[in-house]
Amino acid sequence: MTPALRARRILLLHGGLALLLLLCQFVLPDYHHTNFVSIMVLAVYALGYNLLVGYTGLLSLGHAMFFAAGLYGAGMGVHYFAWNPVVAFIAGAAAGLFLAVLVGLVALRTSGVAFMIVTMMFAQAAFLTTLYFNDVTHGDEGLTLTQAARSFALFGTVIDLTNPAIRYNLAWLLLAGALAVMLLVVLSPAGRVLIAIRENEERTRMLGYDVRRYKLAALGVSGLLSGAAGAAYVLFFGYVGSSFAAIPYSIYPLLWVLLGGVGTVAGPVIGTLLMFYLIEIARDYSSSYMIVVGAILLVLVLFFPKGIIGSWRARGQGWIP
């Protein structure tokens, strides 16, 4: 396959996916309309997670801290300092990036199982921090942002983030942007190096690459996307609470990515969408729906490790990035 043909197919697949999500807003009933905003924002989180797990081969079990950094970074700013939502969003994303680099400087000294444990410990520390400063964060109970605080003026027009149509399209814009970032990174020479690190770290070092620097950069971008997703989440839904920093929010992205296809660009988006509704359905039947989540995780790891897009790629569709 020529590079030009491959580029066209990649554009068609990912552009098509984005276009489909954009058009869904005109047919979805209200309830699902709101769900899709969630899904698109969480998909950005999944994309960020996948850059680290799927492309660099570093399994983090503590990504909730980066999502929560964005959530709290933006939410606290709006609540306490009446930041403009645009500023709050940028601050939230930056908080994710900053925390990721900080954690990375320590955690990247480890690898494999140790890396999983170290990231999980950091995330637990972050979670406990949100509880400890209960006076500020209101811990589990959380804080609600007012409608007034969630609107801002842009070129003379007021943009109200509680408005469903505005919210949907901004969420879509964020997802489309994140997809574009992922494609740019993954198809770039730097992306080639990340994949090389995943495939054989020692070999990559012996090709002259400063492996730790690439890992830190991947973790930074991963934290940035996770933080951006967290910031968007709090601005769109107006609630920030400790539960978003807890362990389930570190496990969900793993689940979304595994279902959609680890190490694929489109996979996390599909995975987030399907898993969101699987959990919705499970919740209708039982309050202990986390058992279902656990069962799905087991089945995926044991019988379906490549996920949906990954399995498709393995069937002779090697062009899929």
Added chain:
Amino acid sequence: MTLLAVSNLARSFGGIQAVADMNFTLENGEIRAIIGPNGAGKTTFVSMISGRVEPSGGSICFDDIDITGLRSWERVRQGIVYTFQITSVYRNLSCFENVALAAQQQLGRDLPFWRHPPRAALTVAVEMVLEKVGLLARKTELAGELAYGHQRLLEVAMGLALQPRLLILDEPTQGLSESEIANFCALVKEIGRGATILLIEHNMDVVMELAHRITVMSNGRLLAEGTPAEIMANIDVQRAYLGT
């Protein structure tokens, strides 16, 4: 001109002295073979030169610069390239991608970390190296699906794409057939015209054909050093290694 000068290099693992008090120099343009019985410390020795193993004593100078404190990847950038004893290619990537990873590093070496060489130059560099080792026709095949001999060639191609000044080959002919070995020797001679080569090898025919000089190690120490003819005639070597 001396390219590599190693003095008093040592390494112990626990109580075992793998390499002790090695003094060693390598001239520019030379093809040097290191031989010795299993466990003589050959791989540990070259691993210290490539930076994969930290020495517990001694120093290494490359091109008159002390590199003892440099990381392995920094040494690659200085031109010291190591090819693995156990074939270490990216099995899930194509031959092209495997070599491109090496060529991209070489071409982008002086660029800042986030910038990369132009695609056209990269393709030219990769195809030139694949052509040289005879794998150009297989450039789209996955490395893991190549025959063993071809994987070894790919490993060498990755080394070549880094444009080494010193190429370290760790038992490169192990597991190759007779005809593959003949081709391999021709390739190493060809590479030897542009680079200095340090070769660990058990196959004495290969050693005799390729090496300008031979270093013999035994029990982590230098036993003898000289031309192939001198080594063949050395009584100590015969006793320790050749077994006659």
